[in-house]
Amino acid sequence: MKQLDYQSLYKAAVTSVVSIYRDPGQRGAGSGFFYDDTHLLTNEHVVRDRDRVDIRFHDGSWETGTVVGSDVYTDLAVIRVSDSPTEATPLQIAGGTAYPQPGQPVAALGNPLGLDGSITTGVVSGIDRSMPTSGGFAIPDTVQTDSPINPGNSGGPLITAVDDTPGTNEGYPVVGVNRAKSGENIGFAISARVISEVVPELITTGRYRHSYLCVQTLDVTPRIAKANGMDAARGVIIVNVRQQTGGDQLKPSHQKRRIEEAAVPVGGDVIVGIGGQSVRSHEELTRRLLTETEPGNPIKLDIVRQGREVSIQTVPAERPVTAGDRKRAADSSTTIPIN
Structure with missing residues (x-):
């Protein structure tokens, strides 16, 4: 060039x-x-x-x-x-x-x-x-x-x-x-x-048509990783779940733990991969949902649940659009x- x-x-x-x-x-x-x-x-x-x-x-x-x-x-x-x-x-x-x-x-x-x-x-x-x-x-x-x-x-x-x-x-x-x-x-x-x-x-x-996991997430920080028994800070932890459509259901955090004077969520699923590709942050998750998935089509998620990494299959919904749109x-x- x-x-x-x-x-x-x-x-x-x-x-x-x-x-x-x-x-x-x-x-x-x-x-x-x-x-x-x-x-x-x-x-x-x-x-x-x-x-x-x-x-x-x-x-x-x-x-x-x-x-x-x-x-x-x-x-x-x-x-x-x-x-x-x-x-x-x-x-x-x-x-x-x-x-x-x-x-x-x-x-x-x-x-x-x-x-x-x-x-x-x-x-x-x-x-x-x-x-x-x-x-x-x-x-x-x-x-x-x-x-x-x-x-x-x-x-x-x-x-x-x-x-x-x-x-x-x-x-x-x-x-x-x-x-x-x-x-x-x-x-x-x-x-x-x-x-x-x-x-x-x-x-x-x-x-x-946008894929929508119907969840609210936070990036996993070193404090969150420590509180959830993870070996490193990676992925996103689920802190809230709305109505999901199908497949295996994602689980949110229901409590917090104090780590180094900070209250952090514990117990929720942590998404660390989607479709075989790693997820390191909220930005990476939303980009992969936008460019690599479709509403209604099952997708594989790699998650950390109660300290163990497992794979589940879930079905993203279609993100609702505004009335004007x-x-x-x-x-x-x-x-x-x-x-």
Whole structure:
């Protein structure tokens, strides 16, 4: 691969980035970019409660787009457009070896504060982050960056500054969809891995079905490991269980024990593996549930129960969606009806 300058990246990608307006005559609500020839990708919160939005392309032309699918739990949405400038070509979504790595140079494109066609630069600060939202849940597998992301940048692409296909935008893969700024020099983007998993379903069905274990967990710390007779801090301990659907049932902690002046949960199952892959943290568990499982399909969990490691088979439920998200999916033009 050859490292190129940001000017080359900008020229290759900016014509594929759009401004999205929720209401005519008002400042743009956010950004988006071409996922394929007829679909734009953006954040769910940019188009929330809208079936149609106005799109302004880089050349200044306008089009009204239809929201065909959205998912509140990954904050992704897809907009269909019927006409677009010829230079507005799809951006490649990173995959395999192109997934982001800490220290990798990246650029965020979009329309911060209504300033069309802006670029900011930085590096990947971290990967596999779990980003809390105001809705009370966390988005798994997000990319942390120090590239400035401001209001209006949401929905735009976070692009790697490495090109192995000179002369086209295909050499600059998208490693994330910009979502928010969380603090000074800290921004987040929904990862390419999540995009590749969720977006095809949004296009074909209007929504994405999330696996849900119906449990609340905490990362196992050294104190929790000691209190539960574990040889090392690993996995997540179950502290609360809601109604489960089928298969072997998971057991929550019902008491606490003081370890080094701290009260920690004891007695609950500790998930240390899923589908034969290790689980070291809540972030890893939620990512694997999102990208490797489906609601209603049995999965194997490796757990520590009363000091012994055993394997069980459970059936994840479908994570419930909000009424507003369900209505928008049902009302949009999709090929499969929502029941």
